Structures are given as structure tokens and as C-alpha cells.
Amino acid sequence: MLKFFLSRLGTFIPTFLGVTLISFAFIRVLPGDPIIVMAGERGLSQERYEALRSQYGFDQPLYVQFWEYFTGVLQGDLGTSFVTNRPVWDEFFSLFPATLELSICAIIIAIALGLPAGVIAAVYRGKFFDRALMSTALIGYSMPIFWWALLLIIVFSGNLGWTPVSGRMGLLYFFDDVTGFMLIDSLLSGQEGAFGSAVHHLILPSIVLATIPLAVIARQTRSAMLEVLSEDYIRTARAKGLSPGRVNGLHALRNAMIPVITVIGLSVGTLLAGAILTETIFSWPGIGKWMVDSIFRRDYPVVQGGLLMIAVMVMFVNLIVDLLYGLINPKIRKR
Amino acid sequence: MSLLKIRNLSVTFTTSSGPFRAVDKVDVDVRPGEILAIVGESGSGKSVSMLATMGLLPWTATVTADEMSFDGRDLRAMSGKARRRLIGNDLAMIFQEPMSSLNPCFTVGFQIREALRKHTSLDAKARHARCIELFEMVGIPAPERRLKAFPHQLSGGMNQRVMIAMAIACRPRLLIADEPTTALDVTIQAQILDLLTGLQAETGMGLILITHDMGVVAETAERVAVQYAGQKVEDQPVDALFDTPHHPYTAALLAALPERATERHLPTIPGVVPGQHDRPAGCLFSPRCKFADDTCRTIEPPVQPPELGLALCHYPLHAPQEAKA
Ligand SMILES: Nc1ncnc2c1ncn2[C@@H]1O[C@H](COP(=O)(O)OP(=O)(O)O)[C@@H](O)[C@H]1O
Numbered sequence: 001m002l003k004f005f006l007s008r009l010g011t012f013i014p015t016f017l018g019v020t021l022i023s024f025a026f027i028r029v030l031p032g033d034p035i036i037v038m039a040g041e042r043g044l045s046q047e048r049y050e051a052l053r054s055q056y057g058f059d060q061p062l063y064v065q066f067w068e069y070f071t072g073v074l075q076g077d078l079g080t081s082f083v084t085n086r087p088v089w090d091e092f093f094s095l096f097p098a099t100l101e102l103s104i105c106a107i108i109i110a111i112a113l114g115l116p117a118g119v120i121a122a123v124y125r126g127k128f129f130d131r132a133l134m135s136t137a138l139i140g141y142s143m144p145i146f147w148w149a150l151l152l153i154i155v156f157s158g159n160l161g162w163t164p165v166s167g168r169m170g171l172l173y174f175f176d177d178v179t180g181f182m183l184i185d186s187l188l189s190g191q192e193g194a195f196g197s198a199v200h201h202l203i204l205p206s207i208v209l210a211t212i213p214l215a216v217i218a219r220q221t222r223s224a225m226l227e228v229l230s231e232d233y234i235r236t237a238r239a240k241g242l243s244p245g246r247v248n249g250l251h252a253l254r255n256a257m258i259p260v261i262t263v264i265g266l267s268v269g270t271l272l273a274g275a276i277l278t279e280t281i282f283s284w285p286g287i288g289k290w291m292v293d294s295i296f297r298r299d300y301p302v303v304q305g306g307l308l309m310i311a312v313m314v315m316f317v318n319l320i321v322d323l324l325y326g327l328i329n330p331k332i333r334k335r
Numbered sequence: 336m337s338l339l340k341i342r343n344l345s346v347t348f349t350t351s352s353g354p355f356r357a358v359d360k361v362d363v364d365v366r367p368g369e370i371l372a373i374v375g376e377s378g379s380g381k382s383v384s385m386l387a388t389m390g391l392l393p394w395t396a397t398v399t400a401d402e403m404s405f406d407g408r409d410l411r412a413m414s415g416k417a418r419r420r421l422i423g424n425d426l427a428m429i430f431q432e433p434m435s436s437l438n439p440c441f442t443v444g445f446q447i448r449e450a451l452r453k454h455t456s457l458d459a460k461a462r463h464a465r466c467i468e469l470f471e472m473v474g475i476p477a478p479e480r481r482l483k484a485f486p487h488q489l490s491g492g493m494n495q496r497v498m499i500a501m502a503i504a505c506r507p508r509l510l511i512a513d514e515p516t517t518a519l520d521v522t523i524q525a526q527i528l529d530l531l532t533g534l535q536a537e538t539g540m541g542l543i544l545i546t547h548d549m550g551v552v553a554e555t556a557e558r559v560a561v562q563y564a565g566q567k568v569e570d571q572p573v574d575a576l577f578d579t580p581h582h583p584y585t586a587a588l589l590a591a592l593p594e595r596a597t598e599r600h601l602p603t604i605p606g607v608v609p610g611q612h613d614r615p616a617g618c619l620f621s622p623r624c625k626f627a628d629d630t631c632r633t634i635e636p637p638v639q640p641p642e643l644g645l646a647l648c649h650y651p652l653h654a655p656q657e658a659k660a
């Protein structure tokens with residue numbers, strides 16, 4: 001197990017280098033000068049412009065800038081935001097819980113609905129439920145997220161008035177951050193109705209964010225189950241007289257979980273990308289919205305640092321997925 | 336009274352190229368404690384007929400029978416739940432591929448205990464003790480340790496022993512072994528066969544041994560049913576069958592045995608078992624039969640009386656002169 005872990009760690013390092021370089025290059029490829037953007041409509045004298053350029057180090061050659069950035073990263077210093085003057089690291093961790101909370105809710109919805117749906121569709125293949133589910137999944141998968149989000153907002157927030165349009169918490173409530181997770185903090189605050197408000201705010205964005213992973217998980221579960229259900233050991237399990245629930249839900253699903261775990265792991269990447277759009281639409285104060293705002297402000301340190309952190313998160317999730325393989329199917333651990 | 340009694344069993348698969356009859360009007364009888372061998376080339380419907388008995392065929396299969404009873408209970412009228420109480424318990428089956436027949440995600444011990452939990456009232460400790468006992472019965476050394484092994488950590492022969500232990504865990508009255516040795520090394524094959532016949536003698540259970548190996552039949556079976564292209568073509572006690580085969584197909588199978596060969600090269604049966612699209616009219620064996628005439632090629636053969644091995648043939652071999660006329 002340790003050897004397995006170390007070999008995965010070995011692939012981690014080159015990926016990390018590549019991601020550092022790409023996050024550095026990405027924002028610099030975009031047209032626009034951060035200092036001009038910072039100055040806004042007031043404009044800037046030539047001397048002041050030059051002074052700011054050398055203050056931020058933009059007069060240095062690119063490789064020197066990268067080296068500065070890279071050595072900083074290795075020391076845990078992602079730089080300081082041009083706009084707020086706070087360390088990128090601090091900003092990231094003050095906003096990350098909001099994104100994490102949204103993503104966790106979304107992935108829970110996606111797994112809780114997608115997995116059983118895929119299993120049932122496979123068991124009743126070709127029947128009505130299977131067909132209905134698979135066409136719905138196809139629609140969910142190909143639907144533009146912003147359109148779907150707006151539709152939900154119009155129906156549930158506009159027409160029905162069931163859910164708020166934006167933010168994480170009603171204005172009536174105020175309490176300190178403890179964990180950064182609204183669901184937990186609102187409970188800890190003891191204020192009546194705060195938790196309900198947090199849930200209300202969370203529902204629509206979670207559904208929107210869950211849509212694509214849900215469709216992907218349902219489809220993958222179905223196809224993995226179909227493959228496993230024709231295996232000899234399923235026939236053996238049935239020959240023992242086990243109930244269909246146990247045969248499908250334990251013997252088959254356990255084996256089908258390998259490809260499903262893979263797409264769940266990949267969904268986490270999609271989820272963070274989807275979070276950028278979803279957070280923007282719902283004014284959700286997480287890292288997605290933070291990244292979008294920073295790109296418009298040409299806030300170089302935030303964009304490169306934020307991208308790097310997101311990439312590290314995704315790599316971390318994939319590492320966990322790799323370790324899970326071995327736990328689910330001991331045969332894989334042997335390789 | 337028969338332990339297993341099947342009359343007129345037919346199985347038809349719905350395939351993308353139309354219906355396919357894999358088992359055609361087959362009768363099966365097994366008395367308690369009897370060893371019945373079912374022989375025939377691959378594709379002759381041996382597995383499918385036994386899977387139909389177990390109720391393990393996929394939904395694409397349609398099973399019909401005039402009678403299908405186990406221990407006097409009608410299998411056709413049984414609910415799914417009642418059937419699941421029976422299989423794995425009184426009626427058990429093992430399969431050809433031991434390596435793929437066990438679930439790779441669970442230890443072999445788990446997979447045996449699962450059967451015990453389903454069908455017996457033993458508690459956890461008693462189940463464990465029974466597993467140890469079973470492993471000793473099937474000759475698996477170091478049972479405590481092996482119970483914790485995953486199937487991929489054991490050899491094919493060991494896995495087949497595990498499968499046998501699992502099948503006899505709840506003391507079945509009938510064990511169906513579907514080519515249990517085909518996937519194994521020759522040296523292991525004999526061990527597994529000895530094990531099966533030993534267990535049969537020890538427990539007094541009935542045993543259906545499916546095989547395509549006449550040599551295996553000679554060593555183990557009491558009675559033999561020969562199956563060809565989904566039909567039972569002959570049914571005789573083993574000695575009588577080897578002495579006086581009545582169906583030309585049986586005779587050809589026997590002639591192909593190495594110890595019976597008179598020439599330097601083994602005689603083989605030309606051609607293959609007809610599949611879905613090349614089923615001949617009349618007798619299904621007629622295209623490969625050296626005795627076939629126009630009657631065989633056009634008219635379906637009758638079932639001969641028991642003295643002639645229930646042979647499905649117009650011109651059974653070794654028939655007394657007057658019967659031929
Ligand atoms: N699930 C299935 N769908 C369609 N045809 C099948 C299926 N299972 C078996 N068959 C066909 O039924 C015939 C008999 O198969 P089988 O009973 O496995 O033969 P064997 O005598 O070798 O055990 C074969 O021609 C096989 O192709």
C-alpha cells in the first residue's frame with residue numbers, strides 16, 4: 001500500500017510543475033495590462049505607470065517573474081492580491097469553504113440519485129424506466145448550465161417564490177464564521193431559522209451544479225452494471241439463492257463501482273469548473289466567483305494562485321480515487 | 336421416486352436473429368443418490384437445460400416443460416422467493432470456470448458464509464466452524480488462512496474446491512456439476528472428480544455431472560444421458576451404454592476414445608453441432624451420420640423403447656433383427 005502511495009506521489013510532482021507553469025502563463029496570455037485596469041478611468045501618468053510596473057516586478061523578464069512566483073509557491077507564498085492587498089492564500093481559504101459546501105452538496109445529490117438510478121436502469125434494461133432515465137440523462141448532460149440555472153430561478157424563485165435568488169444566507173441572520181460552512185455555522189449560531197435559510201440558499205445552486213455529474217454517474221453506473229451482471233460470479237451469487245437486492249446491490253455494484261468511482265473523481269474537476277458558472281449566476285461567494293472577478297480585474301496573483309490551488313485540489317481527489325480502487329477491488333492492489 | 340423429474344423441457348432464446356431453440360423436448364430423471372452424467376459436444380444444450388432447472392437463465396430465455404419437479408415439488412409453479420429458498424440449499428450447482436465464478440471483491444470465506452447465512456440458522460461462530468469443516472472436506476489445506484483469501488490469490492483447482500465447498504455448504508440433495516474440470520490442468524481434473532464422487536458417496540446426494548469427456552463418464556457415472564443439438568438422443572446405464580450404444584452419435588463418441596481406437600489415428604465425427612441457422616430437417620444428426628438415409632433426412636426420428644436406450648433414431652444400432660424391420 002505504501003509503495004502504491006509513493007508511486008502515485010511520484011506522478012504528482014511533474015503534474016504540479018506543469019500546473020504551476022500553466023497557471024502562470026494563462027493570465028499573461030490574456031490581453032490587457034493589470035496596471036491600466038487597476039487605474040481604471042482615472043488614468044495614470046507615464047512615471048507613475050513605470051513606478052508601479054517595477055513595484056510589481058512586471059519590468060522583469062518573464063522567466064525571472066516565473067522564478068519569483070515559483071520559489072514563492074514552494075514556500076507557501078502565493079503572492080498578494082492587487083485589489084485587496086490580502087495574501088492570496090488567506091483569500092482562498094476564506095472563500096473555499098463556500099465552494100466546498102456547494103460542491104459537496106452537489107456531489108452528494110449526484111451520487112445519491114445517480115447511483116441507484118443507474119443500478120435500476122441496468123437491472124430493468126430496455127424497460128420503460130431505463131429508457132426514460134437514459135434520455136433524461138442525455139438531456140441533463142447536454143443542457144447549457146446557465147440556461148438551466150435561469151430556468152430554475154425563474155420557476156422556483158420567480159414564479160413560486162420558494163427559494164432565494166442569490167447569496168448563502170438571509171440578511172436577517174448574522175453570525176461569526178466558525179467552520180466557513182453555512183450549514184454548520186448556522187446551527188452553531190443557535191439562531192432560529194438560520195439553518196433553514198442556509199438550506200434554502202443552497203438548494204438551487206446545488207441542483208444546478210449536480211446536474212451534469214448526476215447524468216454522468218447514472219450513465220456510467222448503468223453501463224458498468226450491465227457489464228458486471230453478465231459475469232459468471234453473478235450467476236454464482238444467484239445460484240446461492242441470494243435475493244435480487246443482494247445480488248445487484250452488493251455483488252454486482254461492488255464490482256461496478258470501479259469505473260463509477262473514476263467518473264466521480266473526474267466529476268470533481270468538472271464540479272469546480274461548473275462552480276465558476278454556478279457561483280457567478282447565484283452570486284455565491286466562493287472561489288469560482290472570486291476567480292471570475294479576478295480575471296476581469298487582471299488580478300494576476302489571484303488568478304495564478306487560485307488556478308494552482310484548484311488544480312492541486314483536483315490532483316488530491318484523484319489520488320484519493322486511486323487509493324479507493326485498491327480498497328474496493330483487492331485484485332487491483334496487486335499490480 | 337425421482338429426486339429430479341423433468342418432462343419435455345424446451346428452452347428458446349430470443350435473439351436478434353430470431354428465436355433459437357437451445358434445448359428441445361428433453362427428459363431428465365435423477366433418483367436420490369444417483370450419479371447421472373450428461374454428455375455431448377459443446378453447444379448441445381447441456382448447460383442451458385441445467386440452468387433452466389436452477390432458474391438461472393437470463394430473461395431472453397423462454398422455458399417450457401410438461402413437468403419439472405424436484406423432490407415432488409413443482410418448480411414451475413414456485414414463486415421466485417420459494418425457488419431462492421431451494422437453490423443453493425437443496426439444489427446446488429457448480430460451474431466450468433472456477434476463476435471467474437467467484438466474486439473478486441470478496442474473500443472466499445465471505446462467499447461461503449453468505450450461503451450459510453441465507454439457508455441455515457447457524458450463528459456467526461457456527462458458520463465459521465462449518466466453513467473450516469467444509470474446507471477440510473474438500474481438501475483445502477490451512478483452512479483458517481485460506482478462508483481469508485481472495486479468489487485471485489488461489490489457483491484454479493483451489494477455487495473449484497471453494498466452489499464445491501460453497502455448493503455443499505447447506506447439504507444439498509442434488510448437486511449439478513457443469514463441466515467442473517474442463518478449465519483445469521489434467522492432473523487436477525482427476526483430483527476434483529475423485530473429490531466429487533467421494534463427497535457424493537459420503538453424503539448420499541444425487542449428482543449430475545455434465546461433461547463432454549466420455550472417459551470421465553466411464554469412471555464416475557451410473558447412468559448416462561447423451562445430448563445432441565438440444566435433444567436427448569440416448570439414455571442408458573453406463574455399462575450398457577459402453578457395451579451396446581444404440582444411437583450412432585453415442586457410438587461415434589465412444590469410437591473417438593483413445594483406448595478404443597483401432598487405427599493409428601483417432602476417428603473423429605465429421606462436421607459440427609448445428610447452430611441456429613443450419614438446423615437440418617428430420618434427424619438433427621443426419622448430416623454427420625454414416626447410416627443416414629432419406630428417411631433420416633426428412634422425418635423426425637421417434638424415441639425408441641427403454642430396451643433400445645430411448646434412442647432418438649430411426650435405425651438404432653445393436654437392435655434385435657425383428658425390431659429393425
Ligand atoms: N444466453 C443465451 N442466448 C442465446 N443463446 C444461448 C445463450 N446461452 C446459450 N446459448 C446457446 O445455446 C446453445 C447451447 O448452449 P450450452 O447449453 O451452453 O451448450 P453446452 O452443451 O456446451 O453446455 C448454444 O448454441 C449456445 O450458443
Ligand SMILES: [Mg+2]
Nearest residue numbers: 381382513514
Ligand atoms: Mg456448457
